[in-house]
Structure formats: structure tokens, C-alpha cells
Amino acid sequence: MSTQEAVLTAPHAQPKAYTGLMDWLTTTDHKKIGLMYLIFAFFNAWVGGILAGLIRWHLWDPAHSPFNGAQYNQIMTMHGTTMIFLAAMPAFAGFGNFLVPLMIGARDMAFPKLNAFAFWIMFPPMLMLHLSFFAHSGAAAGGWWSYPPLSSSQFSAGAGENLWIIAVILLGISSILGAVNFLVTIADMRAPGMTWMKMPMFVWAWEVTAWLLLIAVPVLSGCMVMLLSDRLFGTGFFRPALGGDPLLYQHLFWFFGHPEVYILVLPGFGIISHVLPSFASKKVFGYKGMVYATCCIGLLGFFVWAHHMFTSGISPAAREFFSVASMAIAVPTGVKIYSWLASVWGGTIRFTTAMKFGLGFIALFILGGLTGVMLAVVPFDVTVHDTYFVVAHFHFVLFGGSIMAMMAGLYFWFPKMTGRHLSEKMGNLHFWLFFIGFLWVFTPMHWLGMEGMARRVATYRPEFAFWNKFISLGFLIMLTGAILFLINVVKSCISGERAVGDDPWQINELQQGLEWMTSCPPPAYNFDEIPVVE
Amino acid sequence: MSLASSRNGYAMHTNQTVTAPHVATGSAHGQAHDPAAHAPAPSLWPILLAAALGILVTGLYQIATDISWGKLLTVVGFLGTVVTALGWASTIIVERRQMDPLQTGVDLRKGFLYFLISEGAIFGTFFAHVYYLRAFAPHWPPVGAPHLATTLPAIGTLLLVGSSFTFNWGHHSFLHGKKGAAKNWLLLTAAMGITFLGIQGFEWGTLQNFDKFTLKQGVFGSGYYIMTGFHGLHVMIGLLMIAVVYFRMERGEFNDKYHFSLTAAEYYWHFVDIVWVALFFTIYLF
Numbered sequence: 001m002s003t004q005e006a007v008l009t010a011p012h013a014q015p016k017a018y019t020g021l022m023d024w025l026t027t028t029d030h031k032k033i034g035l036m037y038l039i040f041a042f043f044n045a046w047v048g049g050i051l052a053g054l055i056r057w058h059l060w061d062p063a064h065s066p067f068n069g070a071q072y073n074q075i076m077t078m079h080g081t082t083m084i085f086l087a088a089m090p091a092f093a094g095f096g097n098f099l100v101p102l103m104i105g106a107r108d109m110a111f112p113k114l115n116a117f118a119f120w121i122m123f124p125p126m127l128m129l130h131l132s133f134f135a136h137s138g139a140a141a142g143g144w145w146s147y148p149p150l151s152s153s154q155f156s157a158g159a160g161e162n163l164w165i166i167a168v169i170l171l172g173i174s175s176i177l178g179a180v181n182f183l184v185t186i187a188d189m190r191a192p193g194m195t196w197m198k199m200p201m202f203v204w205a206w207e208v209t210a211w212l213l214l215i216a217v218p219v220l221s222g223c224m225v226m227l228l229s230d231r232l233f234g235t236g237f238f239r240p241a242l243g244g245d246p247l248l249y250q251h252l253f254w255f256f257g258h259p260e261v262y263i264l265v266l267p268g269f270g271i272i273s274h275v276l277p278s279f280a281s282k283k284v285f286g287y288k289g290m291v292y293a294t295c296c297i298g299l300l301g302f303f304v305w306a307h308h309m310f311t312s313g314i315s316p317a318a319r320e321f322f323s324v325a326s327m328a329i330a331v332p333t334g335v336k337i338y339s340w341l342a343s344v345w346g347g348t349i350r351f352t353t354a355m356k357f358g359l360g361f362i363a364l365f366i367l368g369g370l371t372g373v374m375l376a377v378v379p380f381d382v383t384v385h386d387t388y389f390v391v392a393h394f395h396f397v398l399f400g401g402s403i404m405a406m407m408a409g410l411y412f413w414f415p416k417m418t419g420r421h422l423s424e425k426m427g428n429l430h431f432w433l434f435f436i437g438f439l440w441v442f443t444p445m446h447w448l449g450m451e452g453m454a455r456r457v458a459t460y461r462p463e464f465a466f467w468n469k470f471i472s473l474g475f476l477i478m479l480t481g482a483i484l485f486l487i488n489v490v491k492s493c494i495s496g497e498r499a500v501g502d503d504p505w506q507i508n509e510l511q512q513g514l515e516w517m518t519s520c521p522p523p524a525y526n527f528d529e530i531p532v533v534e
Numbered sequence: 535m536s537l538a539s540s541r542n543g544y545a546m547h548t549n550q551t552v553t554a555p556h557v558a559t560g561s562a563h564g565q566a567h568d569p570a571a572h573a574p575a576p577s578l579w580p581i582l583l584a585a586a587l588g589i590l591v592t593g594l595y596q597i598a599t600d601i602s603w604g605k606l607l608t609v610v611g612f613l614g615t616v617v618t619a620l621g622w623a624s625t626i627i628v629e630r631r632q633m634d635p636l637q638t639g640v641d642l643r644k645g646f647l648y649f650l651i652s653e654g655a656i657f658g659t660f661f662a663h664v665y666y667l668r669a670f671a672p673h674w675p676p677v678g679a680p681h682l683a684t685t686l687p688a689i690g691t692l693l694l695v696g697s698s699f700t701f702n703w704g705h706h707s708f709l710h711g712k713k714g715a716a717k718n719w720l721l722l723t724a725a726m727g728i729t730f731l732g733i734q735g736f737e738w739g740t741l742q743n744f745d746k747f748t749l750k751q752g753v754f755g756s757g758y759y760i761m762t763g764f765h766g767l768h769v770m771i772g773l774l775m776i777a778v779v780y781f782r783m784e785r786g787e788f789n790d791k792y793h794f795s796l797t798a799a800e801y802y803w804h805f806v807d808i809v810w811v812a813l814f815f816t817i818y819l820f
Contacts, residue, residue, distance in 0.1 A: 026576040028576055029573065029574065108574045110645065113577050113580050116581065117580035117581075121588075124591065124592070127588075128592075163595075166591060170587075180649050180652070181645075183644075183648050184648065214651055215651065215652070216655075217652070218652045218655035218656040219655055221656055221659075222655075222656040223659055225760070226660075226756075229749075229760065232599070233598075233750070235755075236752055236753045236755075237756050242752045243671065243676050245670065248663060252659060252663070
């Protein structure tokens with residue numbers, strides 16, 4: 001791509017400008033769409049969080065519970081669904097939308113209208129999911145994995161399950177179009193001189209994530225079409241009576257489901273690769289290794305899906321293969337973790353809130369990664385399968401990993417997004433409430449699981465009552481942190497400390513990020529002139 | 535790296551330009567340089583299309599579950615989808631006509647190919663389903679499934695494969711400035727595609743009416759109908775694209791470097807063709 005191509009001129013294409021609400025509804029500005037993604041995710045994270053609170057309320061006492069089993073199943077299913085599809089994925093899409101064009105020195109995404117569409121098409125499914133609680137016989141209750149026969153019309157007769165499936169298909173459209181947009185943007189719109197190996201780590205993370213979305217999400221869509229057709233039209237894809245196979249559903253679902261885990265964490269890796277070196281006054285350590293490790297994780301992610309199925313009845317050879325492949329992912333992940341540590345090592349560290357979340361990410365993600373290696377060992381997995389050990393593991397990865405990274409990224413780039421800083425004082429408290437609250441809630445789940453407390457079950461044996469009460473109290477700590485964060489965001493948007501200059505953290509002399517070379521917030525066209533990277 | 539900086543909030547455009555060292559300046563047409571001109575245009579179409587699709591899907595679902603106002607929603611949603619999609623498309627055509635497509639730096643073909651990869655992954659899911667079941671089934675096709683005649687589908691296959699060539703020749707003729715020939719090749723391609731669909735429709739009818747073979751009778755029928763059905767839907771979309779390309783060509787909207795729709799339609803047609811060959815071997819031959 002030559003310089004001339006990057007500088008496009010559209011002198012006659014200036015259409016009417018909208019203002020106010022219409023401006024946001026019609027915008028094709030990647031920054032505004034990014035912000036809307038983040039608000040969308042924030043709202044749904046609250047919905048998912050409230051559902052988590054209902055789960056903890058329900059599990060306070062094994063004998064006297066506020067909900068019946070069916071209601072509990074709905075709450076648990078919708079907690080997972082909301083958090084994954086409506087909170088975590090849109091949140092990272094929001095970061096990607098806002099940051100990727102800025103970081104590569106582009107005016108916008110490659111397809112600005114498609115970008116807006118990918119955002120707005122999430123609203124019908126969001127409404128379907130949230131409103132399905134009021135449908136006849138309630139929301140979907142088959143878990144976020146929705147295995148048949150549990151999700152068949154025999155055991156999930158209500159409309160909730162149908163709405164769930166349709167919503168997931170529609171959300172898939174959003175993800176796929178978003179992925180296409182990111183791939184073309186990164187391939188074709190980099191500023192002159194920004195070669196692939198000069199791209200910032202966050203852009204690399206999104207490049208790999210977009211490939212995962214592009215290949216994995218359609219498999220989920222196809223799988224959901226078959227499941228819906230089994231329910232509505234009487235086909236037999238997953239029904240043994242007609243020659244179908246429920247195990248096949250698990251294969252297809254996890255062929256999507258495991259790359260999905262990396263979709264939910266790789267952009268977080270990217271964020272951390274910016275936050276840690278920035279506040280340690282160092283360049284990111286081992287850039288090349290980090291890039292290759294990210295690609296490697298993405299690629300290996302497609303060959304490990306059946307480690308979710310060690311107890312489902314797959315052959316011993318398959319178990320061995322998937323066990324070894326899963327453990328192999330620890331290698332590139334280890335490369336990343338050591339590189340992050342080396343990026344901080346010996347640096348002049350500034351303990352900003354973003355940095356604290358970044359370091360907290362490393363602490364918690366390592367723990368989640370270690371239990372992941374444990375679960376890749378077949379005999380151990382068979383023992384703790386479907387127990388709270390697994391719940392603890394993936395919350396360490398998805399909360400300790402993804403959400404801590406999102407928080408780090410938000411505190412870091414908030415001045416760039418809004419022109420104002422988040423309050424560091426409240427941020428500090430928010431971090432400690434989240435960090436301690438998280439450990440409080442999820443650490444005991446490890447031994448509860450090892451002792452045999454089953455997940456996905458509405459009650460538990462009386463001897464687990466103490467730790468469940470303990471965990472439910474911990475939820476209140478996290479809730480306090482979340483409320484504080486909400487207040488912080490609202491207050492800082494209105495009256496936060498103004499960001500000074502293009503580079504309010506004073507980091508860019510070393511980091512050389514293009515996003516810090518334009519104003520806070522950037523103008524609609526990002527850069528007066530397309531920058532040239534040398 | 536060098537920097538270009540400005541002090542504008544989200545909604546403001548000014549002509550202020552700070553030129554930094556090593557920054558490429560360039561306005562290919564030599565006009566005064568206004569960075570605000572680079573901001574993408576706002577558009578109502580995306581949100582309208584999202585709303586229309588939401589209504590359409592809700593309506594279809596209600597028809598499937600026999601809820602009374604489903605048909606109304608479906609009609610409203612379908613019309614809305616068609617209108618907004620056309621509106622969106624015409625906006626893009628107008629916008630892009632005002633700029634030189636080679637100057638945006640964005641390779642539209644790349645975007646379309648990425649999209650086809652995801653389409654391929656959906657079809658891949660259905661193929662995976664068939665091959666997985668075959669690997670574990672004692673008999674394939676399962677006992678009770680009808681023997682699918684191969685003669686007509688083979689003719690369909692030849693037609694579809696042939697139509698890939700005719701489309702390609704059409705593209706070639708267009709590039710060599712023979713617009714009349716190009717349009718004829720496109721018509722022939724569409725005719726072959728329609729004949730293919732006719733053969734498929736005839737086969738569906740025969741199987742349903744004479745062999746009493748439906749999608750409810752077992753996994754073979756489910757797979758047969760969903761795969762041929764999903765593929766047939768793609769052929770229809772491909773025909774729609776050919777129709778659009780044909781009329782745009784007739785109106786003289788393409789020139790030798792600006793004919794992305796033609797290229798996209800051709801890619802799509804080849805894709806549908808390749809999927810069919812795999813499908814033919816998977817379902818009919820083995």
C-alpha cells in the first residue's frame with residue numbers, strides 16, 4: 001500500500017451531519033462505535049453480574065433457597081450467556097474498534113457502515129435473551145453450552161431455548177462481520193511504513209482473534225441451525241432415535257467453544273502488553289516472541305476442543321491427543337507470561353490503577369492457567385469434571401484474565417477515549433475490592449470442587465454450607481467494587497481530571513504508539529495527516 | 535514515527551493542519567487538504583437494517599411456532615430488509631462513484647474472500663456432521679433411506695460447473711471491452727443456475743411425493759435437505775447478484791477498474807459451485 005493510496009480524498013462525499021441522539025444512531029465513526037460497544041458491554045455485565053448475585057443468594061443455604069431448580073437453571077444459563085456473548089465479546093470489540101484504527105494510523109475501519117451494522121445487530125438478540133425470562137416457561141435453562149438432549153424439545157420445551165438459539169445465531173453474524181472488518185482494516189489500512197512486525201501487540205492480538213472469530217463462530221451458527229431444526233422441524237441431527245448423535249453436538253460446539261476462550265482472552269493479552277511496559281518505563285520484552293506466541297495460541301486453540309469432553313465417551317487415543325495438545329498451549333502462554341514479567345523487571349514502575357490491574361491480571365491468570373494444565377491431565381479431569389474446580393478454573397481465566405485486562409485497558413485508555421482521567425483514588429479502591437473479592441469468591445471453589453461439589457446443580461451437600469456462605473459474602477465485596485467503578489466512570493465522565501496533551505501518561509517517548517499522537521479524544525478523522533512510520 | 539496532532543473533540547471539524555516531519559501529504563486531485571473530508575459519512579441504513587432483520591427473524595420464528603401475528607411481522611421485516619439493503623447498496627454505489635476506488639487502499643475483494651471463508655466454515659459444519667455420522671454408523675446410507683438417483687444431479691453438477699466457466703468468460707469479455715458478449719455470458723450463467731435449481735426442485739418434489747422421504751425420517755434425510763436446501767439458498771442469492779450485476783452493466787456503471795460487484799458475484803458463484811461439487815460427492819456418489 002503506497003502513501004498515495006492511504007490518503008483518500010472524497011471532496012464531494014460530505015453528507016448532512018446529524019446532531020445529538022441521531023448523531024450516535026447514525027455514526028460510522030469507529031471511536032463512537034467503540035464507545036457504544038463498551039457501554040453495551042458494561043450494561044450487560046451488570047445484568048450478568050446481577051444474575052451471578054442471584055446464584056450466590058440461591059446457594060447461601062442448601063435447604064432454604066429463593067428459587068426452584070428450574071429457575072436456578074435459567075439464572076445460571078443466562079449468567080454465562082450474558083457474560084460471554086453480551087459482555088465480554090462486545091467489550092473487546094469495543095476496545096478493538098476504538099484502538100485498532102488509531103494504533104495503525106488509519107482514519108477509520110475499512111467498512112465503517114458494516115461496523116455500525118455489526119454493533120446494532122446485537123440489539124435484537126440482546127432483547128430476545130433478556131426478555132426470554134418472561135417467555136412462557138422462562139428463559140433457556142440448558143447451560144451456555146446447551147447440550148442436547150438437555151436442550152431438546154423433550155427436556156426444554158419452552159420458547160426460551162428457541163430464542164436463545166436464534167439470539168446466538170444473530171450474535172454470530174455480528175462477530176463474523178466484525179472479524180471481516182478487522183482483518184481488512186489491519187491488512188489494508190496500516191499507515192505507510194507500519195509493517196506487520198511493527199504493529200502494536202494489541203493489533204496483533206486482534207488480528208489473531210479476528211481469524212478465530214471468522215473460522216470458529218460460523219461453526220457455532222451451523223450447529224445452532226441444526227439444533228433449532230431438531231427442535232422446530234423434527235430433524236434428527238442430534239437425536240439418537242433418528243440416527244443422530246448428541247456427542248457430535250459436543251464436538252461441534254467445542255470446536256467453536258475452545259477458540260472462543262481465546263477470543264475472550266487474546267485481546268486482553270494485547271492490552272496487558274501495552275499497560276505493563278508503559279508503566280514500567282520499558283519497551284515490551286520479546287516483541288517477536290510475543291507475536292509468534294499469540295499466533296501459536298490461536299492456531300493450537302483449534303486442536304484442543306475435546307478436552308472439554310474427556311468424560312463424554314471419546315476414545316483413549318483421542319483423549320491422549322487432546323490432553324497433550326492442551327498442555328502444549330502452556331508453552332506459548334508461558335512465553336507471554338515470562339515476556340510480561342521481563343517487560344516489568346528492573347523498570348521504574350508507576351503503580352497507577354491500570355498497572356495494578358495489569359499486575360493483578362498476571363497473578364490471577366497464572367493461577368487459572370495452572371489449573372488449566374491440571375485439567376488437561378485426563379485422570380485429574382475425570383475426577384473433578386463438572387465440579388466447582390472447573391468453575392474456579394474458568395473464572396480465574398475469564399475474570400482474572402479477561403476482566404482484569406479490560407479494567408487495565410479502561411483505566412489506561414480512558415483519557416484517550418473521553419479526554420478525562422478516571423479517578424485514581426477510587427480506582428485504587430476498586431482494584432483492591434475486585435482483587436480481594438475475586439480471590440475470596442473463587443479460591444474456595446477449588447477445594448469445594450475437589451471435595452465433590454457438583455456444578456450446574458441447584459443445591460449441595462450440607463457440609464459445603466460454610467464455604468458457600470463464605471463465597472456469597474465475597475460476592476458483596478466484588479459488588480461494592482463494581483458499584484464504585486460505576487460511580488467512578490459516571491463521575492469522571494462529567495468532572496474527571498482533564499487529560500493533558502496528546503500523551504497524558506507521559507509514556508510515548510518510549511512507547512511510540514500512534515494512538516498517543518493525536519488529541520484526547522481524537523478528532524473524527526483521527527489524524528490531520530496520515531502518519532508515516534519509520 | 536512522526537506525529538500529526540489536532541485539538542478537536544468528537545463532533546468538530548476544522549481545517550487546522552499541523553504538518554509534522556516525515557508525514558506524507560497528499561491529495562491526489564490537488565485540492566486544498568481538508569482532513570474532515572476523511573471522516574466517514576454517517577448513515578441510517580445500518581441501524582434500520584438491524585431493526586428490520588430483528589423483526590424478520592422474530593416473525594419467522596413466530597410462524598414456525600404458530601403464533602398468529604408472525605406472518606405480519608415476517609412481511610414487514612422482509613420488506614424492511616429488502617428496502618434498507620437496497621438503500622444501503624445504492625448509497626455505497628453513489629459514495630464510491632465519487633472517489634477513485636483504487637485510492638482507498640482497501641481491497642474490497644479481500645473483505646469478500648474473508649466473508650466466503652466464514653461461509654465455508656458453516657458448510658464445513660454440515661459436512662463434518664455427515665462424515666462424523668458415517669464414520670460411526672453401521673450402514674450408510676442408513677437402512678430405510680431411499681437410493682438417490684444420480685443421473686439428474688450429475689447433469690445439475692455439469693450445469694453448475696459449466697456455469698462457473700461461462701461466468702468467467704463473461705468477466706473476460708467485459709475486461710476486453712465486449713459488453714454485449716459479457717451480458718450474454720451472464721444470461722447464460724443465470725439460465726444454467728436456474729436450470730440447476732429446477733432440477734433440485736424436481737428432485738425434492740419426487741422424493742417427498744413418491745418416495746415419501748422427508749427431513750423427519752432420520753438423519754440422512756435431515757442432512758440431505760439441510761445441505762441441498764442451504765446450498766440452494768446460496769444459488770438463489772448468487773442469481774440475485776447476477777441480476778444486479780447484469781442491470782448495472784447495462785446501465786454502464788462499470789468500467790475496467792471499477793467493477794467490484796462483478797468480481798464479487800463471480801467469486802460467490804465459484805464458491806457455490808465448489809461447495810456443490812463437494813456436496814455431490816458426499817451425498818450422492820459415496
